Amino acid sequence: MGRPDLEAEPALVIRKTVRFLDQRTGDAPLLRKLLRYLFPDHWSFLLGEVALYSFITLVLTGTYLALFYNDSTKQITYHGPYAPLRGQRMSEAYHSVLDISTSVRAGLLIRQTHHWAADVFVAAILLHLLRVFFTGAYRKPRELTYVLGLAMLMISLLEGYLGYSLADDLLSGMGLAIGYAVAVSLPLIGANLAELIWNGPFPGTDAFFSRMYIAHVFLIPGLIGMLLVAHLGLVALKHHTQFKSEPRQTERKLVGVPTFPGQTPRSLGLFLVTAGVLFLLGGLAQINPIWLWGPYHTYLSTNGAQPDWYLGWLIGGLRLVPSFDLTIGHYTLVPNPFWGGALFPLVVFGFLLFWPQLERRFITHDYGYHNLLDRPRDAPLRTAIGLGVFIWVALVFVAGGVDRVTVMFDVDYVTMIWIFRVAIWVVPVLVGLIAYRVCVELQQGEEAKRVRKRAEHRAKALAETTDIA
Amino acid sequence: MSRARDFLVSAATLLVGRGRPTLPERERIIPDKPGRPGWELVAVALFALGALAAIAFPVVYGLAEDIPHETQFLGLSVGLAFVLIGAGLVVTGKHLIVTEEIEEDYPAQEHPEEQELLVQVVEESGSRLTRKRLFLLSLGGAGAALGAALVTPVVSLGPVFRVAPLLGTPWRRGRRLVDENGRPWKASDIDEQTFYTAFPEGADKEDLGASVVLVRLPQSRFRLPPALAHYPAEGIVAYSKICTHAGCAISLYRTPMFDPTDPKPALVCPCHYSTFDPADGGSVLFGPAGRKLPMLPLQVDGSGTLRAAGNFDEAIGPSWWGVRIWKPNPPS
Numbered sequence: 089m090g091r092p093d094l095e096a097e098p099a100l101v102i103r104k105t106v107r108f109l110d111q112r113t114g115d116a117p118l119l120r121k122l123l124r125y126l127f128p129d130h131w132s133f134l135l136g137e138v139a140l141y142s143f144i145t146l147v148l149t150g151t152y153l154a155l156f157y158n159d160s161t162k163q164i165t166y167h168g169p170y171a172p173l174r175g176q177r178m179s180e181a182y183h184s185v186l187d188i189s190t191s192v193r194a195g196l197l198i199r200q201t202h203h204w205a206a207d208v209f210v211a212a213i214l215l216h217l218l219r220v221f222f223t224g225a226y227r228k229p230r231e232l233t234y235v236l237g238l239a240m241l242m243i244s245l246l247e248g249y250l251g252y253s254l255a256d257d258l259l260s261g262m263g264l265a266i267g268y269a270v271a272v273s274l275p276l277i278g279a280n281l282a283e284l285i286w287n288g289p290f291p292g293t294d295a296f297f298s299r300m301y302i303a304h305v306f307l308i309p310g311l312i313g314m315l316l317v318a319h320l321g322l323v324a325l326k327h328h329t330q331f332k333s334e335p336r337q338t339e340r341k342l343v344g345v346p347t348f349p350g351q352t353p354r355s356l357g358l359f360l361v362t363a364g365v366l367f368l369l370g371g372l373a374q375i376n377p378i379w380l381w382g383p384y385h386t387y388l389s390t391n392g393a394q395p396d397w398y399l400g401w402l403i404g405g406l407r408l409v410p411s412f413d414l415t416i417g418h419y420t421l422v423p424n425p426f427w428g429g430a431l432f433p434l435v436v437f438g439f440l441l442f443w444p445q446l447e448r449r450f451i452t453h454d455y456g457y458h459n460l461l462d463r464p465r466d467a468p469l470r471t472a473i474g475l476g477v478f479i480w481v482a483l484v485f486v487a488g489g490v491d492r493v494t495v496m497f498d499v500d501y502v503t504m505i506w507i508f509r510v511a512i513w514v515v516p517v518l519v520g521l522i523a524y525r526v527c528v529e530l531q532q533g534e535e536a537k538r539v540r541k542r543a544e545h546r547a548k549a550l551a552e553t554t555d556i557a
Numbered sequence: 558m559s560r561a562r563d564f565l566v567s568a569a570t571l572l573v574g575r576g577r578p579t580l581p582e583r584e585r586i587i588p589d590k591p592g593r594p595g596w597e598l599v600a601v602a603l604f605a606l607g608a609l610a611a612i613a614f615p616v617v618y619g620l621a622e623d624i625p626h627e628t629q630f631l632g633l634s635v636g637l638a639f640v641l642i643g644a645g646l647v648v649t650g651k652h653l654i655v656t657e658e659i660e661e662d663y664p665a666q667e668h669p670e671e672q673e674l675l676v677q678v679v680e681e682s683g684s685r686l687t688r689k690r691l692f693l694l695s696l697g698g699a700g701a702a703l704g705a706a707l708v709t710p711v712v713s714l715g716p717v718f719r720v721a722p723l724l725g726t727p728w729r730r731g732r733r734l735v736d737e738n739g740r741p742w743k744a745s746d747i748d749e750q751t752f753y754t755a756f757p758e759g760a761d762k763e764d765l766g767a768s769v770v771l772v773r774l775p776q777s778r779f780r781l782p783p784a785l786a787h788y789p790a791e792g793i794v795a796y797s798k799i800c801t802h803a804g805c806a807i808s809l810y811r812t813p814m815f816d817p818t819d820p821k822p823a824l825v826c827p828c829h830y831s832t833f834d835p836a837d838g839g840s841v842l843f844g845p846a847g848r849k850l851p852m853l854p855l856q857v858d859g860s861g862t863l864r865a866a867g868n869f870d871e872a873i874g875p876s877w878w879g880v881r882i883w884k885p886n887p888p889s
Contacts, residue, residue, distance in 0.1 A: 126661050193621050196628045197635075229666070262805050262828060269803035269875035272723075279723060279877035284715040289722045290765055290804060290874065295714075327663055342661050349587065349654045357646030364639025371632010387754055387768035387798050389806040391827040406803060406845060407829045413847030413876060423876030424847040425803050459663050491830065501830060502843055 126344030127351045128330035128337075132219045134358060139212035141362040142205045143316070147309060149202040156192055157254070158184035159301040161294050170379050178383035181297060182256040185378055201370025203396075206248045208366060210398040213241050217440075221474050223461040225329045226444050227454075233322040238440055240315045243308055245398055250304040252376065252396060254297070259376075261384025262393050265290060266406070270429035275422050291386055331461050339459050394489060401481050404488030405432040408509055436481055443474075468527035476520030483512045587655050596652035603645030611638035720879070724872055726766025728853060733758040734771070734795070734863040743861045744791045747773045752810040752824070754798060757865065765874040768798035769853050770807055770824060771863070778822065778836045785838045785870065790855035790863065796839050797853070797873045800826035802846035804875045807833070824850065838870075848876055 110116040127133070160180035166173045168183070170190050178186075188195040217237065220226055226234035249267065253260045268290040271282040285299070286292030328344065330337050337343045345351050369375075381390070395403055405428030414422035448454060451469050464471040487508040494501040613634035621627040650656075686692050716722060734742045734755040742755050753771040756762050773793050781788065788794065798806050805828035813819035823842055824833045831844035839850030851869035858864050872880050 124659070126659055129658075193627070194618060194631050197631045200628075201632070265804035266828060272875055272877040274878075276878050279720045279879075280717055282877075283719070283722070284711070284717065287715040291763055299714075325664070327661075336660060340663055342663055343658055344661075345656055346659055350650065350656045353646045353650035353654060357643045357650060360639045360643025360646060362643075364636045364641075364643055366636075367632050367639060368636030369632075371629050371636055386763045386765055387756075387806050389808045389827050391809060393827060403829070409845045411831075411841045411843075411845060411847055415847075415882065418882050420848065420876045420880045420882060421878055423878075423880075424845050425875060428845065429803075457666050491827075505830075 123348040124346045125324065126327070126342050126346055128328050128342065128344040130331055130333075132223075133328065135212055135216040135219055137355060137358055138362050139209055139216055140316070141359040142209035142212055142366065143312065144359070145205040145363050145366050146202060146209060149198045149205060150305060150309070152198050153188060153195075153202055154305050156184060156188050156195065157181070157301070159254070159297045161256070161297050173379065173382065176383060179256045181254065182378070182383045185255045185257070189377075189379060197367070197371050199370075200373075200375050201367050203252070203375045204369040204373070205366045206251060207375075207396060207398070208362075208369075210241075210244055210248060213237075213244060214398075217241060218478070221440075221443075222464045222471060223329070223331075224458065224467060224470065225461055227448075227458040229326050229457055230322070230329070231444050233319055233326070234444065235441065236315050236319040236322065238437065240312055240319065242437060243312055243315070247304060247308045247312065248396055248398060250300050250308070254300055254304060255376075255378050256297070256384055257378040258381040258384045258388060258390055259378075259393055259395075261291070261386070262389055263395055263399075264384075265386070266403075266425070266429070269423075269425045273423040273426035274430060275426070278426075327459070329459055329461050331463075337460070339457065342459070392492065392495060394492075400488045401436075401485040402429055402433060402488075404484040404486065405429060408484060408487050408505065408512065410509070432484070436477070439477055465527040465530040468524050468531070471527050472520040472524035475523045476516040479519045480512055480516040483508065483515060487512070587657060590655050592653060592655075596648055600645045600648045600653060603641050603648060607638050607641030607645060610634050610641055614638065720877070723874065723877065723880075726868060726873055727757045727760035727764055728766065728865045728868050729757075730865060730867050732760075732865045734769070734855075734865065737762070742771065742863045744793060744857045744863055745861055747771050747793050747863075749773045749775065750812045755795065755863070765799050765804065766797070766869075768806065769795040770798045770810075771795050772810065772822070772824070772835045774822065774836055780837045782838055785852060788838070788852050788854040788866075788870075790857045790866075793855060793863065794835055795853040795855050795863075795865075796824060796833070796835065797851040797869060797871075799874050800828065800831055800846060801848040801850060801871070801874070801876060802826065802831045802844070803828055805829075807850075848882060 106116065158180045162180050163177050164180055164183060166176050166178055166183060166186070168174070168186060168190060170186060173186070185199070188199050190196070220234060220237070249263065253264050253267075268282055268286060271285065272278045274281060283289065285296070287295040287299075327342055330342060330344070332338075334343065382388075394400065406425060407428070409424060409428045411424070412427070413420050413424050447470060452467075462470075487505070490504045490508065491501060493499050493504065611634070614631060617624070617627065617630045617634055621631075624630065683689060683692075735758045736742060736753070736755060739758070741758065742753065747753060755769050755771050756767050760767050762768065771793055774789075776792060779789070796807075798808075800807055803826075805826050807824050807826045809825035809827055811820065811823040811825055811832075813821060822835055824835055824839075825831070826844070826846075829845050831846035832842040833839045833846070833850040834842050839852050841847070841849060849871065851871035851873050853869050854866035856864050856866040871882065
């Protein structure tokens with residue numbers, strides 16, 4: 089053969105590269121560790137990865153959009169290619185997003201992909217959170233990882249809200265008005281805080297849009313990026329948790345596939361498939377057609393306005409709260425939007441944040457280390473309470489969209505709201521009780537099976553001995 | 558000719574041949590398990606299809622002017638390219654690369670020796686200090702002061718401790734009501750069963766205190782409290798268009814089609830369905846709003862044009878801590 093060098097010293101290029109890098113950076117020991125880091129194999133561990141890959145897609149598509157976006161609220165008249173809006177007064181911000189959608193080649197694809205990626209990003213984080221919660225993955229020593237993840241979820245909601253507010257279409261403006269109302273409703277500081285953020289009373293000034301813009305494209309993504317590094321760093325330092333799917337997996341022994349070669353092509357593949365699906369959605373499934381909504385003015389609104397799915401629970405919260413302000417004499421103290429728009433998410437995130445301590449203190453009294461994951465049935469009380477809270481939030485989320493049911497099926501809106509006002513307190517309790525029962529039954533079923541097997545085994549052994557006898 | 562043939566043969570061998578260079582004997586790290594060669598072809602096919610899809614992207618981009626559904630085809634090509642190449646990598650990971658399931662110890666739960674060392678280092682570092690508490694207090698105080706100094710410029714962001722801007726509206730006694738294009742509304746323009754949007758003449762329409770909804774009600778419907786009895790003019794009432802709940806514009810007007818069974822007229826905000834009664838001064842009929850809709854006193858001048866007879870009876874827009882729930886004032 090004509091390639092004797094290959095035979096004498098196999099994989100010469102690889103060897104040369106490895107040597108070059110090690111001599112200049114001393115990376116070989118570190119890389120050796122990294123390449124042999126173990127990933128336990130379970131599909132549910134991929135949810136966090138999907139969130140990560142959506143985030144990368146968001147940064148890339150968002151960078152492209154930023155090259156065309158204009159954050160000015162100066163009012164101009166539209167003369168562009170979209171005929172129905174010609175002659176309308178609109179902000180330069182809305183105009184630039186219209187241009188991205190109609191005039192920039194591939195602009196609409198990138199914009200819609202960005203929007204889909206945001207929706208998938210938050211969905212993946214939420215599913216990842218549910219997996220972590222119901223398997224007890226947040227337990228010692230991984231409480232910090234969990235808290236960082238929660239922080240990222242909270243910031244991501246704000247990031248998404250800012251993103252679709254920047255378009256300055258009719259729905260964005262209505263969303264901002266609601267955000268403003270929630271901000272001014274905060275006890276004591278509300279009015280001042282809102283005036284600081286908006287640079288005056290709603291709708292604020294030009295400065296407000298440049299603030300949203302810098303927050304959306306730099307401050308918050310930067311923060312998410314830093315939290316992400318810390319989150320993944322902590323995961324790596326303490327290694328992954330694992331389900332006990334085979335006997336050799338214990339609290340001390342981790343069984344998994346190494347980063348290289350096993351995990352790398354799979355993760356890379358998942359990244360590409362995630363990005364691909366997002367681009368397919370961005371190209372084929374219309375999302376937020378802002379040219380249909382038209383420009384925002386404070387005196388305009390539209391029926392059937394819905395936010396992106398991840399803010400639906402807040403709309404539901406705002407809609408379900410009955411007419412009630414905290415007042416003293418002729419003065420309002422805490423206005424209504426505070427209950428559904430601020431207190432409700434605060435309670436939900438507070439529950440998630442303090443749950444690990446609450447569980448340890450009042451339920452399990454378990455201060456030990458845990459590398460093995462629970463199945464939901466292994467911790468019936470956690471499963472019951474977690475499911476109850478989840479159903480509570482999910483019902484409020486659904487209540488945020490019942491006006492669509494009124495429009496489509498002509499069911500009375502007021503009746504439905506009253507049903508939900510009751511159901512959100514009754515159904516979670518019922519679901520929690522049923523979940524608890526199911527978990528206990530499953531546990532007992534397993535125990536019964538174990539006992540039976542043991543008895544059969546013994547009976548068989550006994551039969552054999554009597555045979556011999 | 559024969560050289561060309563040799564070249565072709567060797568090129569083909571290099572391209573499709575599955576021969577591996579023989580490695581010198583050494584212990585393998587990754588165990589050698591026989592795979593199924595078919596998967597290699599599957600991966601190659603996926604990569605090739607992915608490359609084709611990727612190549613289609615610039616082609617569609619270049620032809621964008623000439624083809625309909627440009628966005629759909631662009632998304633299809635780049636999306637499929639990603640998915641196909643990704644699928645090729647997944648096939649690689651699942652079937653071409655030896656998947657080892659390795660055991661490994663979890664890292665130590667803690668490192669007592671290092672912990673002890675750290676504690677000792679920190680404790681001994683301050684051994685020269687005689688007034689430790691005073692020292693730490695002054696250092697902390699200095700840090701806090703510096704932090705406060707650095708945060709001060711935040712105040713420049715907007716007005717502070719001044720809620721007056723939230724209360725101001727452009728409405729004054731005598732100001733004409735105009736439509737979106739600046740044409741004055743005449744009382745005779747306002748019909749029953751529908752609603753109109755009006756602005757103060759010459760004011761900024763975006764101001765939350767500017768826009769109002771106009772509704773005409775038959776006299777029999779009115780149930781205004783005495784203090785608001787003179788607010789309507791010729792059966793026309795005006796309310797702030799901005800919902801007192803969350804600041805959205807009120808853009809729904811519910812009117813009964815059949816009086817005996819249908820609910821009474823109401824102004825509805827589409828954001829959270831706060832529902833206000835235009836017949837009794839804007840009280841809340843349903844929904845989350847905690848405060849009634851601000852009412853604007855009206856008058857009709859000699860030419861039949863609608864004018865404001867004063868300012869709203871309530872603070873406009875969403876409520877805040879300390880906002881006064883105004884008692885209705887006489888408009889004069």
